[in-house]
Amino acid sequence: MELLYVLIIYTTIGASCFYLIMCADPNKKGVGAFLNRLLYIRLPTFFKVVAPRIFGRKPIELVFKGFNYICYTNHPLIQIMYLAIVIGGFVLYILKGFGDHFPNRRLSDLHHYMAYIMTGCCLVVYYKVCSVSPGIITKENSRYYQKKYNKYDGYLFVENNVCKTCNIVKPARSKHCRICNVCVAKFDHHCVWVRQCIGEKNYKYFLLFLLSHCILCLYATYIGGMVFYGRLMDDKLLELNYYIQGRPEPVKGSLFIAFQYMFHKYTAFFFIVIICAVMGVTLLIFFTYHCTMVAEGVSTNEKIKKSDIKHALESEVKDIDQKLKREDIPDEEKKSLIQQKKELYKEFDKVQQYFPRGFWRNLQEIKKL
Ligand SMILES: [Zn+2]
Numbered sequence: 265m266e267l268l269y270v271l272i273i274y275t276t277i278g279a280s281c282f283y284l285i286m287c288a289d290p291n292k293k294g295v296g297a298f299l300n301r302l303l304y305i306r307l308p309t310f311f312k313v314v315a316p317r318i319f320g321r322k323p324i325e326l327v328f329k330g331f332n333y334i335c336y337t338n339h340p341l342i343q344i345m346y347l348a349i350v351i352g353g354f355v356l357y358i359l360k361g362f363g364d365h366f367p368n369r370r371l372s373d374l375h376h377y378m379a380y381i382m383t384g385c386c387l388v389v390y391y392k393v394c395s396v397s398p399g400i401i402t403k404e405n406s407r408y409y410q411k412k413y414n415k416y417d418g419y420l421f422v423e424n425n426v427c428k429t430c431n432i433v434k435p436a437r438s439k440h441c442r443i444c445n446v447c448v449a450k451f452d453h454h455c456v457w458v459r460q461c462i463g464e465k466n467y468k469y470f471l472l473f474l475l476s477h478c479i480l481c482l483y484a485t486y487i488g489g490m491v492f493y494g495r496l497m498d499d500k501l502l503e504l505n506y507y508i509q510g511r512p513e514p515v516k517g518s519l520f521i522a523f524q525y526m527f528h529k530y531t532a533f534f535f536i537v538i539i540c541a542v543m544g545v546t547l548l549i550f551f552t553y554h555c556t557m558v559a560e561g562v563s564t565n566e567k568i569k570k571s572d573i574k575h576a577l578e579s580e581v582k583d584i585d586q587k588l589k590r591e592d593i594p595d596e597e598k599k600s601l602i603q604q605k606k607e608l609y610k611e612f613d614k615v616q617q618y619f620p621r622g623f624w625r626n627l628q629e630i631k632k633l
């Protein structure tokens with residue numbers, strides 16, 4: 265059983281890293297960008313080419329089909345998984361944490377009630393983000409949205425762009441979601457956890473969803489941390505000598521050995537506290553990432569698109585610079601290249617910040633939507 269818990273802890277850490285690397289901009293420099301390109305561009309390409317040669321074409325096709333089903337179709341499996349994680353984790357925490365370690369002289373009994381209230385709040389926010397429509401654009405309301413979002417820069421959003429599926433003129437900042445098969449106003453992203461798009465109307469609930477779950481996980485980590493700190497001090501675990509398998513002599517206690525001892529003795533509770541810590545930190549980083557986008561006034565969709573366009577323009581500028589370095593280049597061509605470069609810089613400015621009005625002002629706007 266302990267081995268299974270360790271396996272789940274490592275899987276959670278791996279999945280969290282996988283999730284966070286997705287937030288890194290692949291067009292930039294640095295470790296995050298490198299890992300993003302490696303995980304989301306190079307590895308799938310390598311997998312597509314090499315894996316069928318090793319494992320055969322059929323099994324790999326099946327893996328891709330399964331992956332596409334999980335990530336790109338509208339199914340309730342991830343929602344069921346979410347409920348299983350939250351409710352299962354909560355029950356385990358109550359039974360093995362509050363059940364075995366309370367009353368506790370370091371912690372008030374009120375924490376017990378707080379756990380119920382906070383988990384309840386998280387579930388209500390989750391219901392809200394799942395049930396509130398993201399702002400679906402229909403033939404009836406498309407004119408309203410075109411008036412509301414009419415800032416077309418010709419790059420991120422082009423005027424009079426018709427969605428072929430919905431047969432409507434797409435307002436600026438909207439996008440057609442191929443999973444939900446609808447156009448969504450101020451589209452942010454499609455979230456598999458809530459089984460719908462995150463857009464104009466439910467983005468505030470999405471932010472609240474991240475924040476409430478982040479607070480819950482960090483709160484649970486604090487309670488667990490205090491419980492184990494109490495055990496460490498009260499049972500004087502650092503002063504004990506420990507017998508370790510395969511060693512005839514006892515080993516003097518250290519923090520690492522004491523942790524191992526507590527994991528062995530209170531496995532289920534130690535496990536759930538570590539999971540809460542990993543999830544709490546992951547959610548905190550993800551929430552901060554979304555707050556930076558609120559400050560910039562861009563959606564996830566716009567941030568990705570903007571980065572791609574800027575990267576393409578930067579590549580063109582680099583090409584021109586390479587040509588200008590050549591000594592045999594005629595003056596006429598040189599002039600034309602410099603002009604082209606100037607034009608590109610002008611274009612570059614157009615795809616700079618989209619709504620740079622600051623965090624609080626943008627947050628107020630989001631709250632009103
Ligand atoms: Zn559409």
Ligand SMILES: [Zn+2]
Nearest residue numbers: 441444454461
């Ligand atoms: Zn969607």
